[in-house]
Amino acid sequence: MNMQRLLFCLALSALGSAQAFDTAPHRVGDILDTAAAQALQARYEARPKQPWREPDEARIPSGVEGEQIRDGIDLMRNTSRRVGKLAPDATKRMGWNSLNCVNCHQTGPSGLPGSKRFALPLVNAVNDYPKFDAKSGKVISLEQRALGMFGAGAVPIKVDTPEFQAIMAYLRWLGRETKQGAAMDGTGLMPIEPIARAADPKRGKVLFQAKCQACHGADASGQRKPDFDVGGGYLFPPLAGDDTYDNAGHMFAVPLLARYIAASMPLGATYDKPQLTTAEALDIAAYVNDDSMPRRQNPNRAKLYPDAALRPQGYAIPEHYAGQPPEAYQRAKFGPFRNVNEHY
Ligand code: HEC
Numbered sequence: 001m002n003m004q005r006l007l008f009c010l011a012l013s014a015l016g017s018a019q020a021f022d023t024a025p026h027r028v029g030d031i032l033d034t035a036a037a038q039a040l041q042a043r044y045e046a047r048p049k050q051p052w053r054e055p056d057e058a059r060i061p062s063g064v065e066g067e068q069i070r071d072g073i074d075l076m077r078n079t080s081r082r083v084g085k086l087a088p089d090a091t092k093r094m095g096w097n098s099l100n101c102v103n104c105h106q107t108g109p110s111g112l113p114g115s116k117r118f119a120l121p122l123v124n125a126v127n128d129y130p131k132f133d134a135k136s137g138k139v140i141s142l143e144q145r146a147l148g149m150f151g152a153g154a155v156p157i158k159v160d161t162p163e164f165q166a167i168m169a170y171l172r173w174l175g176r177e178t179k180q181g182a183a184m185d186g187t188g189l190m191p192i193e194p195i196a197r198a199a200d201p202k203r204g205k206v207l208f209q210a211k212c213q214a215c216h217g218a219d220a221s222g223q224r225k226p227d228f229d230v231g232g233g234y235l236f237p238p239l240a241g242d243d244t245y246d247n248a249g250h251m252f253a254v255p256l257l258a259r260y261i262a263a264s265m266p267l268g269a270t271y272d273k274p275q276l277t278t279a280e281a282l283d284i285a286a287y288v289n290d291d292s293m294p295r296r297q298n299p300n301r302a303k304l305y306p307d308a309a310l311r312p313q314g315y316a317i318p319e320h321y322a323g324q325p326p327e328a329y330q331r332a333k334f335g336p337f338r339n340v341n342e343h344y
């Protein structure tokens with residue numbers, strides 16, 4: 001390879017845009033109207049799909065680059081200790097809670113964080129962004145999405161902090177041998193069959209007690225590790241209370257949580273060996289995400305999903321139903337849903 005070509009390739013890989021979804025003519029930060037958003041979403045849906053690719057830790061390069069990738073892995077596993085709310089190093093408290101990324105972006109057979117199929121894997125994340133985000137009404141980048149995962153911690157998280165750069169290095173490595181610009185099988189959440197009735201928190205409570213409570217606790221507040229106060233995090237993460245997703249979080253949508261647990265919970269369940277029926281997953285999600293369950297409240301919630309035409313079902317915001325009979329809100333939150341597999 002001649003020098004000029006080498007430099008060109010280096011420039012391309014530094015830009016990273018060659019891997020990403022092409023949002024042209026829209027750019028990151030653009031606010032899209034309904035038609036433009038729907039057109040972009042349709043293009044996104046129509047992307048070619050590549051088969052799942054199992055990441056392999058043995059292929060992490062050696063040297064400085066490999067060290068940064070491994071640091072990203074460690075940060076995803078030990079988020080709470082390294083950068084969490086109770087991290088021993090107070091200057092690093094960039095997260096707002098004591099969860100680890102891997103509590104939600106679970107470990108798959110590869111042993112790597114974010115590699116479990118249909119449990120929000122991150123293997124193809126570099127190809128899946130930028131994309132239109134209905135929640136903010138804007139085109140967002142992968143960096144913005146990942147920054148958002150930290151929330152508002154005591155120390156503001158910045159793109160140029162070494163910890164954030166390490167996580168991004170890991171995400172880029174995960175996507176390194178994938179087909180650029182293509183979607184990937186097993187990404188996101190498992191599609192589930194719709195049910196004709198509404199999800200039922202009462203049935204969900206009984207199921208939760210039988211199938212979830214032993215680990216996540218009777219009040220769903222999880223089980224802390226003995227060194228929790230110095231950043232140890234949880235043995236079993238909380239699903240409710242003030243240290244997990246708030247009432248503006250994606251997980252707060254009943255269908256999203258149902259699809260997530262359908263492919264991953266109780267612990268040991270996988271998309272091809274699920275342990276819950278669709279109805280059970282929806283009922284449990286309805287119970288966990290019921291408004292009567294204690295949960296951190298997000299004051300900015302009413303501003304989310306600004307375009308009514310692009311609001312997914314299940315993520316119901318009471319303010320959006322002001323002046324309508326209470327059933328309208330109940331129906332939006334618990335269904336029956338027109339489509340349980342909508343995008344958030
Ligand atoms: C409480 C659960 C939870 C935790 C903890 C969590 N995430 Fe996420 N994350 C989600 C959900 C839910 C989504 C997908 C939402 C959607 O549909 O866009 C997501 C999406 C992402 C994405 C975009 C990938 C995609 O498929 O859209 C990245 C990157 C990401 N998270 C990184 C992180 C990192 C890094 C951490 C730790 C600092 C973290 N997450 C912690 C729940 C979580």
Ligand code: HEC
Nearest residue numbers: 102103104106107211212215236237238239261265266267
């Ligand atoms: C045997 C223990 C066990 C059981 C039973 C179990 N879980 Fe979990 N759950 C875990 C562990 C451990 C994690 C974190 C995974 C990790 O860090 O790799 C988790 C993570 C989760 C998460 C994502 C993290 C969060 O805090 O939001 C959700 C949601 C969840 N479980 C829901 C459920 C539901 C619903 C049930 C019942 C159907 C259930 N779990 C049953 C152990 C369990």
